[in-house]
Amino acid sequence: MKRLSYRKIALLAAIVLLSAIVAMPFVLMLLSSFKTMAEIQSPVFRILPNSFSFNNYIEAMNQGNWSRYFTNSLVITLITVSLGLITMSMAGYAFARLNFKGRDLLFFFSLIGLMIPEQVILVPVFIKIKQFPLFGGNDLWGTGGVGMLNSYLGLIIPQIAHPFGVFLFRQFFLQFPKALDEAAKIDGCSRLRALLRIYVPASLPVFATVALLKSIGSWNQYTWPLVITNDNSMRTVQLALSIFKTEYSVQWNYILPATTLIALPVLLLFFLLQKYYVRGIVTSGVKG
Amino acid sequence: MRYFRNKSVFTDRSGYLFILPFYALFVYFLLIPIGEVIYYSFTDFNLFSERKLVGFHNFNLLLEDQVFLKAMRNTGVYFLFTLIPTMALGLLAAVLLNTTLFRTSWARALVFMPHIVSMVSVSMVWMWLYDPTYGLFNRVLSSLGFDTMHWLIDPKTAMPSVIVMSIWKGIGYNMIIFLAGLQGIPKDYYEAAEVDGASKIKQFLHITVPLLAPATFFLFVTGVINSFNVFEQINVMTSGGPVNSTTTMVHQIYLRAFTEFKMGYASAQSVTLLCGVVLITILNYRFGGSRKKYGED
Numbered sequence: 377m378k379r380l381s382y383r384k385i386a387l388l389a390a391i392v393l394l395s396a397i398v399a400m401p402f403v404l405m406l407l408s409s410f411k412t413m414a415e416i417q418s419p420v421f422r423i424l425p426n427s428f429s430f431n432n433y434i435e436a437m438n439q440g441n442w443s444r445y446f447t448n449s450l451v452i453t454l455i456t457v458s459l460g461l462i463t464m465s466m467a468g469y470a471f472a473r474l475n476f477k478g479r480d481l482l483f484f485f486s487l488i489g490l491m492i493p494e495q496v497i498l499v500p501v502f503i504k505i506k507q508f509p510l511f512g513g514n515d516l517w518g519t520g521g522v523g524m525l526n527s528y529l530g531l532i533i534p535q536i537a538h539p540f541g542v543f544l545f546r547q548f549f550l551q552f553p554k555a556l557d558e559a560a561k562i563d564g565c566s567r568l569r570a571l572l573r574i575y576v577p578a579s580l581p582v583f584a585t586v587a588l589l590k591s592i593g594s595w596n597q598y599t600w601p602l603v604i605t606n607d608n609s610m611r612t613v614q615l616a617l618s619i620f621k622t623e624y625s626v627q628w629n630y631i632l633p634a635t636t637l638i639a640l641p642v643l644l645l646f647f648l649l650q651k652y653y654v655r656g657i658v659t660s661g662v663k664g
Numbered sequence: 665m666r667y668f669r670n671k672s673v674f675t676d677r678s679g680y681l682f683i684l685p686f687y688a689l690f691v692y693f694l695l696i697p698i699g700e701v702i703y704y705s706f707t708d709f710n711l712f713s714e715r716k717l718v719g720f721h722n723f724n725l726l727l728e729d730q731v732f733l734k735a736m737r738n739t740g741v742y743f744l745f746t747l748i749p750t751m752a753l754g755l756l757a758a759v760l761l762n763t764t765l766f767r768t769s770w771a772r773a774l775v776f777m778p779h780i781v782s783m784v785s786v787s788m789v790w791m792w793l794y795d796p797t798y799g800l801f802n803r804v805l806s807s808l809g810f811d812t813m814h815w816l817i818d819p820k821t822a823m824p825s826v827i828v829m830s831i832w833k834g835i836g837y838n839m840i841i842f843l844a845g846l847q848g849i850p851k852d853y854y855e856a857a858e859v860d861g862a863s864k865i866k867q868f869l870h871i872t873v874p875l876l877a878p879a880t881f882f883l884f885v886t887g888v889i890n891s892f893n894v895f896e897q898i899n900v901m902t903s904g905g906p907v908n909s910t911t912t913m914v915h916q917i918y919l920r921a922f923t924e925f926k927m928g929y930a931s932a933q934s935v936t937l938l939c940g941v942v943l944i945t946i947l948n949y950r951f952g953g954s955r956k957k958y959g960e961d
Binding site: 384387388390391392394395398399401402404405408416417421462463464466467469470471474475476477479482486488489491492493494495496497498499500501502503504506533534536537539542567568571592595596597598599602603614617618626628631632635638639642643646647650654657658 | 675676677678679680682683685686687689690692693694695696697698700701704711757760761763765766768770771773774775776777778780781782783784785786788789790791792793795797798800803807832835836837840841844889892893895896899900914917918921922927930931934937938941942945
């Protein structure tokens with residue numbers, strides 16, 4: 377009995393140490409976000425700030441157009457996630473529950489997309505957006521204008537659907553009994569009605585999972601907005617962090633509070649809906 | 665036989681309509697671009713003048729591009745020194761947190777936090793930790809009486825600094841996947857081994873490791889793809905410098921395509937990257953495939 381409790385203490389100590397090391401940068405970021413520049417630069421390092429005043433936060437948010445940056449990120453995330461849920465749940469439903477010629481072939485073919493990194497096709501997708509016909513001054517052949525560069529459409533459309541979400545929906549919809557479709561068919565329920573009235577209400581967990589994964593991914597994305605926007609008014613929060621960093625100086629007293637504010641929404645979502653998030657990535661990793 | 669005939673009564677063409685929005689986006693923004701990037705790599709496309717085919721000209725230039733060759737080496741170094749430590753530490757964390765002696769959900773959430781926060785944010789925080797005068801690391805070094813280091817500014821330590829940050833960010837994800845794998849191993853295997861007198865280390869090597877093979881394989885394959893595409897932390901923390909010591913393949917693609925608008929040349933770089941990723945993925949399935957089956961039995 378005694379041996380067990382020693383082991384227990386050693387294990388607990390190891391776990392506390394591990395969590396402390398991993399969490400350390402965030403704790404320091406949060407505490408130092410309240411420090412003045414003088415405190416950050418002081419030769420004596422103190423963990424706690426002299427006072428917990430929100431001056432840094434207010435000043436940081438007054439540099440540049442932060443209400444615009446937050447609006448941009450929020451609008452892009454909300455629209456991307458809504459359209460993503462609609463298109464990917466429809467496809468997942470069809471791949472799981474409807475019989476049509478070539479269904480499984482089409483599904484497995486789309487999984488190629490899981491292997492193709494976004495970075496490899498950055499150039500052609502950029503050109504597709506720039507040369508999108510009839511947008512941004514373009515003619516029918518996509519020349520003459522800027523297409524969807526520097527626009528919400530260009531930021532959103534290529535990011536809506538990904539085979540990964542379809543895969544998660546399909547896995548979930550496969551679990552329902554076959555009799556359900558037959559009963560719906562006999563009652564004269566159309567396929568769309570069956571999806572909306574029977575499957576969607578019974579599938580909130582998978583919707584929560586995909587919505588959460590996609591929201592966090594969309595809020596956090598950097599490369600795509602970096603490539604297709606150069607207008608200050610179209611910046612997302614992730615791009616806007618760089619306004620505090622010039623070649624000669626870095627305003628740590630503004631970067632730390634701004635970083636904290638940007639990380640807060642995703643951390644809140646994660647801690648509130650942890651169960652769904654973990655289920656999503658585990659389904660992909662272990663069963664996939 | 666009747667079962668199959670029955671099934672065909674329910675054949676449903678509306679399925680094509682249901683998959684259409686997703687499939688259209690998938691084909692237009694993922695599939696066609698793969699063909700296009702290959703086509704562009706054989707042209708002198710630069711956004712400003714008519715593009716024309718130039719054969720293997722871009723690829724010949726690549727072989728003499730010292731910066732790109734350096735970027736390939738850097739990407740390889742990043743891949744080698746990030747992937748294995750991240751997986752090892754993720755496994756260690758998973759084994760520690762798999763205990764049933766007390767609740768560990770708080771620790772799991774903490775270890776997982778770096779995965780949730782954006783790469784840009786954590787890069788900013790780590791730049792501050794690495795700051796030569798105000799950063800935590802140099803403050804600790806100097807208070808212990810060591811010489812301070814120039815972390816991200818010194819070509820010798822810049823890449824290792826980026827790698828340490830990337831390992832820290834990746835542990836949580838690896839931990840969660842390994843943890844799910846560990847929880848799928850039936851408890852009786854360990855009980856039987858205990859009865860036979862196998863030590864904890866033997867149990868780990870002969871039960872845990874082989875049965876975790878599917879999770880390990882998945883993490884390795886996705887880890888390879890992710891490390892070949894390292895870009896965000898590079899662009900934020902070092903912009904590839906000092907003296908190209910941290911520039912990577914995707915960083916080079918970004919610079920050539922979006923600061924110099926050499927779309928054809930950047931496409932040739934992308935195709936080189938794609939070939940690397942596909943080659944390594946095929947090798948993984950070739951040599952990792954049998955182990956995967958062993959784990960699934």
